[in-house]
Amino acid sequence: MTIVFTLNDREVTWEIEPTETLLQALRRNGLVGAKEGCDTASCGVCTVLLDNKPVPSCAVPAARVDGHTVTTVEGVQDQARRIGEAMAAEGADQCGYCTPGLVMSLVAMEKELDQPDDEQIRSYLAGNMCRCSGYTSQMRAVRKYLGGGR
């Protein structure tokens, strides 16, 4: 089937399989920033923005984005670079597999929350699991990134 949607600020027309998830469709079309980690909406490494809200793309049928707006890490490269640099400055980027998903949640959080405290940050990022870092360094990096952005 054919879907038409806005992907990273450009209107695209994609031919998709009716049973495909958004994650599968994105990766099949060469946007590999979103990863597959769990396929049960439990890990967050597939996070993209659907109409500016973070969603696990493994749990969104590709067909559902017809007429909607999708943003992936490929569409927020400037922010991703700044977040990546903040993470690297803390050594918080280990295998990096969770980083693009975390970037997308952070991009959404910045729009939604004003000066969040640690508890708010933790709960906003709750869906973004990381198995490597133990989170503490990520939190240091997030605080730095938010501080530097203002």
Next chain:
Amino acid sequence: MNEVGKSLPKIDGVGLALGRPAYTDDLAPRPALVVRALRSPHAFARLKSIDTAAAEAIDGVACVLTWRDVPRVAVTRAGQGHPEPSPRDRFILDEYVRHVGDEVAVVAADSEAAAVAALAALVVDYEVLEPVLDFEQAEDHATVLHSEPEIHENFPIGFEPTRNIASAYAMHVGDVDKVVQDAEVVLRRTYYTQAQQHVALEPMVCATWLDLHGRLNVLTSTQTPWHVRRIMARALEMPVGEIRVNKPRIGGGFGGKQMIHGELLCGLVTRRTGKAARMVYSRREVFAATNTRHPMRMDITLAADRGGHLRAIDMQALSDTGAYGEHALTVFMVAGAKTLPLYNKVEAVRFGGKTVYTNRVPGGAFRGYGAIQGNYALESALAELAHELDLDPVELRRMNMIAEGETSPIFAIMGEGTEGVAMTIDSCKLPACIDRGMELIGWGEKYPRREAGPEKVRGVGMALAMQGSGIPGIDMAAATLKLNDFGSFNLLIGATDLGTGSDTILAQIAAETLSVSTDLIKVYSSDTDRTPFDTGAYASSTTYVSGHAVRTAAQKMRAALLTEGAAMLGCAEKDAVFDGAEVRGPDGAISLEDLSTRLLYSQNQKQLCTTGSHLCEKSPPPYLAAFAEVEVDLGTGKVDLIDFVAVVDCGQAINPNLARVQVEGGLAQGIGMALTEEVRYGKRGTLLTGDMMTYRIPARQDIPRLTVELAASHEPSGPFGAKSVGEIGIDTPPAAIANAVFNAVGVRVRDLPLTAEKVLMALREGRAK
């Protein structure tokens, strides 16, 4: 030092944050056949027949393979050196399936849909057999898991498959029984550790294809490219030289990717069809069909005098290796070898036991590698002893622990699968780690407990740990430096960065040695065709072993630059110096940029290329002192972690930030093992924890605070004074948290994880049993 000891950003960090193609599935060639395995629904069964006709008839199906179609060669998928200390007890596919999730058959098709349809169309007639599910009943059970004539041990490891024994081991120093008999105090306890899963967020992924020359190319998410190549060659009956294995970025390994997973099946599909193939494990497959930490029962006896001086330790263990014997012996040995030397003042020490087969997901390598199991038992028992003697648990450790300049006879007796190597401890900053850790947690004010509101009590507990740095006499690594025009270098290393930052720290070591800036070192790693050899990223070896190889290569490059620079300046080599920017002689200087460019284009033309290789000769332990603060809810038994402090002696940290995060990440996994993580099975051996909803790794909220500091230390045998740091972080949380729970509420749970149910039950029973 300019480059070593600096927290430089990880060289691949920003690229990964940008989402650039980097991991196996991002880079795998397309189009490629989709490879999928049919997995056993039974814990133990014989495949009476498999009818493949309907599957093969499906449009787009390229091949269907069953045990009848594959070479009958016994291998181990452990991913260890040659010859492996694990039994060769597996085939690519076999007539028997030995755990729920074991491979029955494999299909390859043009599309995911066709592959799934083919799996559904396979008709399998199973003869369901009685499984062995309780590892304490496995030895000499009526059911024997392995009776294949071809399986064997490579050298004596105590392999007795007819008795369901994968390996056995025993050692002793002195007369333990006599000391125990004479001792003023004897403490006997039994502890259980559970199966834990790695849950690297990237699953197992590999891709295979034939190149222009018909050679089999393998792109795979592995920690051990050279072992993958060697074992694939054996299993597929082809020459090693006909296979190339390349590892791109890895989305986490933790030991889980030391083993070999889809590579054999995927490679076979490519060999049979001539087509590129790709195999991506679903999360369910990762849980059901890769490996777990070996569950263990540890029976421990401590003998001491009333003053708390340890006189003997006896540790007898039983380990569950599941359906296959991957790392059966070596994980078992490490449970003793990387815990017992910590308390080297004893008159006698004994360690031994067996690793048995059961119809469960196979055991395998997992960060900590036996040390976490042994640590939980030993550090819990020491806390129990301190309590019984009414001694401060910290004092008890101080009295008995190893110190700089000392040794333990265990180093020489126990290696990994073989004998060990004697060594004296040249760096051990445990006293400083303990002092600083007590300060950071506030031990003085908080020990043992304080009320924290109605029904809530907080307590603190502690534990010490040691690990190793590589496997002496076995682990070997090599590195090549190549000089480019305009003064940059390629660093080609076999070492495998599995997300730890080893590419970065190895570049720092090269840069430091050459006195150049790290960004001039362009790293390419882990490709069996294009980089020199490395045994792989395991056993905490990369910094210590591969780091040495890099340093040697860089020292040679430095010498070569001096020789060539002096020749161009027309002076004697002894009169020239190289400071990283230029070679200077008595009457002039030539810049690195100019020298390197002339060498390739215009003057004394030649390629400068130097190689260093290093065999691990000793394995100096890093040390860690850990302090946990928990809050226990008396009404529900729930244990919340409040703070976890770890002060670590890893020698000189090459990159302090990366070293610290290695420890933080290890702690988080250890905290998961202590509190939430457990692979659970149903009655017939079905997996109850087959996805990330039922198997809970720590989430952001579960880890409120980790406080990690690196103690000032220098290991004389290490590159720039470094020891390892990758594993030690995981070892202490189970014991430190269990000890904190006891100090808070007086109950001692001796089997992991410390769930609310278990704690509540123990609270209801009144006190520690």
